[in-house]
Every structure is written in C-alpha cells, then in structure tokens.
Amino acid sequence: MSQFRDHIERIVPLNDNEFETISSFFTYKRYKKHQFLIQEGETVPYNFFVLKGLLKLVYTDEAGKAHIVGFAQEDWWETDFAAYYTESKASMSLECIEDTEVLCLRLVDYKKLCLTMPKLEHFFLEKAYMGFIAAQQRIVSTMTVGIKERYEQLLNKYPTLIQRVPKSLLAAYLGVSREALSRLPR
Secondary structure: HHHHHHHHHOOOOHHHHHHHHHHHOOOOEEEEEOOOOEEEEEEEOOOEEEEOOOOOEEEOOOOOEEEEEEEEOOOOEEEEEEHHHHEEEEEEEEEEOOOEEEEEEOOOHHHHHHOOHHHHHHHHHHHHHHHHHHHHHHHHHHHHHHHHHHHHHHHHHHHHHHHOOOOHHHHHHOOOHHHHHHHHHH
16 A cells, blocks of 8 residues: 555655545455456446556447557556546446556545545646646647657657557557557667
C-alpha cells in the first residue's frame, strides 16, 4: 500500500489516520492476463488504480473493429468513466494485457471520500485535470500529425509502455495497421 500512498502524496500530504481511512474504501483484486475487469454492456462497479500489471481500454465499433482508447500501467487509474460516473452500461471493455493487481473504488465510496476528505477531492480533481490534458493532447495529435510523429510522441512520453505492449495493440491505439507501424523507421 506504500505505492498507493506515495501516489496520492505526490499531490496531497496525508497523515497515517487519513491514509488508513482512505484505504478502507478500496478493495484489492487480482486479474489474470486476458481477463476482463469491465465488459461492454455490463455495469461498471469500480474505478481501478493499477498496482501492478497492464490494461487496455477498448471500444468496439458497430463493424466489430476494436479501437484501443488507452492503456493503463502501474500508478494509473482506468475505467469506462462515462459508465462509472453515470451508473450506466459500459460502452468499452477493460482487459488485462498482463497479470494485474488493482485497487477498486466504488462510486458510492468515491463520493463519500470526496465529501468527508477535501484533500482527496482535490487529489481526484488534479488527476482528472491531468487526464483531460492527456486526452486533449492525444486528440490534437491525431488530427494534426502523421503516424510517425504520433509513434515518436508515444515512445518519448511512455518509453516503458512501448516495451510491454505488443505491436498489434500499439497499431490499434495509433489507428493504423500493424504493417504500417512495422514500416516506420526505428
């Protein structure tokens, strides 16, 4: 749990009692490679904090083509946020690329924590801002730069992620074929 505490304390300081209270709202779970944490069409019970492992968030279009919305590795949060916050059915699936360990937070507990601990509400707000910034940067990059530049941006921003994700999944994330990705100079 020290990893989780360090993660929070990068934004807000905590005393031992505060961290103990926060921890009591989370459930620890383990998942195997290829196991789903969320499946499209089901309810989304948790927001997940990744302790160990690697996840992919996938949207499948009407034609059955899978689009990788994002990856989540250690110290990242992931879920189908729209379904989680609106308590509706998932439009995406969350699957393990590696064996994964997570801390799970139910929406009711998230709300309780934010009401009773302003520090944690501030923490989650900061994490949301960073997520919005990353999403906007990805959208702008997709609209304005070529595949080679997007791949280089990904390499520079997440060098360890690139080593862990199969090329076929990187290609799906970048919106290109695996062949197009393999033709890029390294």
